[in-house]
Amino acid sequence: MENKEVIIEVKDLVKSFDDRKVLDGVNLKVHKGETLVIMGGSGCGKSTLLRHMTGAYKPDSGSTFIKGKDITKMKESEFDNIRKIFGMVFQYSALYDSMDVEENISLVLKEHTKLAKDIISIMVKMKLELVGLRGFEKFLPSQISGGMRRRVGLARAIAMDPEIVFYDEPTAGLDPIVAGVIDRLILDLSKKLHITSIVVTHDMRSAFTIADRIIMLYEGKIIAEGTPDEIKSGKDPRLVQFVEGNPDGPIQFFQNSGEYLEELTK
Amino acid sequence: MLGMISGIGSIVLSTLSQVGGIFILFGQTLYWMFIGPFIGKAASRKNIFAQMVFTGANSLLIVFFVSFFTGIVLAMQSAYQLAQLGAEMYVASLVAVSMARELGPVLTALVVAGRVGAAITAELGSMKVTEQIEALQTQALNPVRYLVVPRFLALLVMLPCLTIFSDLMGMLGGYVMGVFNIGINSGMYIDITIDFLTLKDIYTGLIKSVFFGMIIALIGCYMGLNTSGGAEGVGRATTVSVVTSFIMVILADCILTGIFFFSQM
Ligand SMILES: Nc1ncnc2c1ncn2[C@@H]1O[C@H](COP(=O)(O)OP(=O)(O)OP(=O)(O)O)[C@@H](O)[C@H]1O
Numbered sequence: 001m002e003n004k005e006v007i008i009e010v011k012d013l014v015k016s017f018d019d020r021k022v023l024d025g026v027n028l029k030v031h032k033g034e035t036l037v038i039m040g041g042s043g044c045g046k047s048t049l050l051r052h053m054t055g056a057y058k059p060d061s062g063s064t065f066i067k068g069k070d071i072t073k074m075k076e077s078e079f080d081n082i083r084k085i086f087g088m089v090f091q092y093s094a095l096y097d098s099m100d101v102e103e104n105i106s107l108v109l110k111e112h113t114k115l116a117k118d119i120i121s122i123m124v125k126m127k128l129e130l131v132g133l134r135g136f137e138k139f140l141p142s143q144i145s146g147g148m149r150r151r152v153g154l155a156r157a158i159a160m161d162p163e164i165v166f167y168d169e170p171t172a173g174l175d176p177i178v179a180g181v182i183d184r185l186i187l188d189l190s191k192k193l194h195i196t197s198i199v200v201t202h203d204m205r206s207a208f209t210i211a212d213r214i215i216m217l218y219e220g221k222i223i224a225e226g227t228p229d230e231i232k233s234g235k236d237p238r239l240v241q242f243v244e245g246n247p248d249g250p251i252q253f254f255q256n257s258g259e260y261l262e263e264l265t266k
Numbered sequence: 267m268l269g270m271i272s273g274i275g276s277i278v279l280s281t282l283s284q285v286g287g288i289f290i291l292f293g294q295t296l297y298w299m300f301i302g303p304f305i306g307k308a309a310s311r312k313n314i315f316a317q318m319v320f321t322g323a324n325s326l327l328i329v330f331f332v333s334f335f336t337g338i339v340l341a342m343q344s345a346y347q348l349a350q351l352g353a354e355m356y357v358a359s360l361v362a363v364s365m366a367r368e369l370g371p372v373l374t375a376l377v378v379a380g381r382v383g384a385a386i387t388a389e390l391g392s393m394k395v396t397e398q399i400e401a402l403q404t405q406a407l408n409p410v411r412y413l414v415v416p417r418f419l420a421l422l423v424m425l426p427c428l429t430i431f432s433d434l435m436g437m438l439g440g441y442v443m444g445v446f447n448i449g450i451n452s453g454m455y456i457d458i459t460i461d462f463l464t465l466k467d468i469y470t471g472l473i474k475s476v477f478f479g480m481i482i483a484l485i486g487c488y489m490g491l492n493t494s495g496g497a498e499g500v501g502r503a504t505t506v507s508v509v510t511s512f513i514m515v516i517l518a519d520c521i522l523t524g525i526f527f528f529s530q531m
């Protein structure tokens with residue numbers, strides 16, 4: 001891994017929302033062509049970390065480098081050129097709901113390329129075929145199911161044949177078969193097209209299937225990092241608890257502080 | 267006491283930052299309108315057209331109703347006063363001048379703020395809370411260029427058009443009332459209207475409506491793009507947007523009327 005080209009680097013990232021520290025000094029490197037899985041409990045800041053890599057959030061301190069360039073200090077117009085090499089699959093799809101499926105996917109192609117209309121429509125069909133939704137071109141996002149929306153979101157993310165794809169929980173809420181299809185798709189994209197993938201997921205089965213490397217985020221810090229095998233045999237009790245899905249352990253489900261009894265009788 | 271002062275302070279600060287935000291949005295809109303086309307990034311013509319239809323054509327009916335009946339009311343109201351001077355036929359000029367200078371532009375702006383401004387905030391607001399705005403940005407599609415410019419242009423062009431329509435419908439209402447009810451001779455009503463109505467009356471009204479259009483578009487888009495807090499947030503943003511637009515339209519009307527009045531336009 002070490003000799004591989006670093007495509008994304010996150011350095012000392014700190015981010016708070018109203019005095020609540022969500023990311024507390026995150027450092028990580030993503031290598032070209034690898035699939036990195038970010039896991040961690042709900043609300044631990046996985047989506048927030050992803051958003052710092054896509055430039056949607058600005059950090060309080062620290063920086064994100066994409067292909068060696070600091071995107072936190074970049075002009076918008078310059079950053080737009082970098083955005084064209086990546087795609088993002090959103091946790092709640094975020095499809096454009098005034099447009100049908102075909103327009104959702106073709107919008108970037110129309111805006112950023114000079115391809116002819118019929119070529120674009122062929123490309124849209126190919127992307128839809130990849131996610132198993134050919135024939136749904138004319139449906140509006142409100143007319144298809146949540147799982148289908150997620151898949152259209154995936155097709156949209158890869159419309160421009162990006163070098164990097166960010167996935168925010170791509171398989172959450174999908175039936176196991178479709179989740180398996182998405183996993184295979186992510187694998188195919190990275191193995192055949194050498195796309196770099198950064199995947200946020202809680203789904204252990206999926207994480208161990210697709211990951212080249214896994215990191216675990218807890219309380220704004222990375223507490224474990226390694227290949228799927230290293231993670232499976234990891235000794236950190238927090239990691240073990242998470243992987244096994246054990247309700248009891250060092251990670252407390254209850255995120256509030258203070259005495260329960262005190263608060264009840266106050 | 268200290269709490270009150272800091273409360274007022276934070277309201278002032280947030281208002282100032284909103285005003286600043288609206289001006290920044292205005293600057294960005296102008297940038298994408300005038301510089302965008304030269305760097306090959308014009309707003310899409312299809313979007314502009316769709317917005318124009320929504321803003322203009324679909325507002326015709328409600329503008330017609332509001333203006334026509336306002337014309338009727340205006341005619342009755344002024345006939346009542348002018349009758350005491352025995353000068354009922356001047357109902358015609360009064361209706362025409364008030365519609366063109368004041369009521370046409372203001373009523374149209376208020377109707378459009380309620381209809382189009384609210385729709386803009388609701389639409390952009392729900393795009394914001396469902397992360398569609400962020401999706402546009404990650405696809406290197408600037409939301410100002412893609413969403414704001416078409417709406418801004420549509421209002422800039424369609425509000426003056428609707429205002430002309432409103433002026434005419436108001437005068438028609440006055441005519442119907444004046445001729446069929448008050449009993450002014452039809453030819454005379456038209457003659458007096460044309461004699462008294464100057465070009466200045468019409469273009470000061472149109473200048474106003476251009477400003478109103480910009481106000482409605484900018485406030486509507488700004489409130490939409492800065493929505494937070496889910497579906498409830500969208501509802502709140504929409505209300506705030508309409509109320510703010512109303513106040514700003516009236517305020518701008520006051521200032522513009524003052525300028526036209528004191529500069530003898
Ligand atoms: N825009 C925001 N404003 C305020 N707080 C925010 C914002 N975005 C995220 N947070 C807070 O940051 C924390 C982390 O949120 P984030 O969405 O990154 O969690 P997550 O790890 O993706 O969780 P999940 O697995 O449930 O999606 C949460 O406590 C959330 O309340």
Ligand SMILES: [Mg+2]
Pocket residue numbers: 046047048091168
């Ligand atoms: Mg999340």
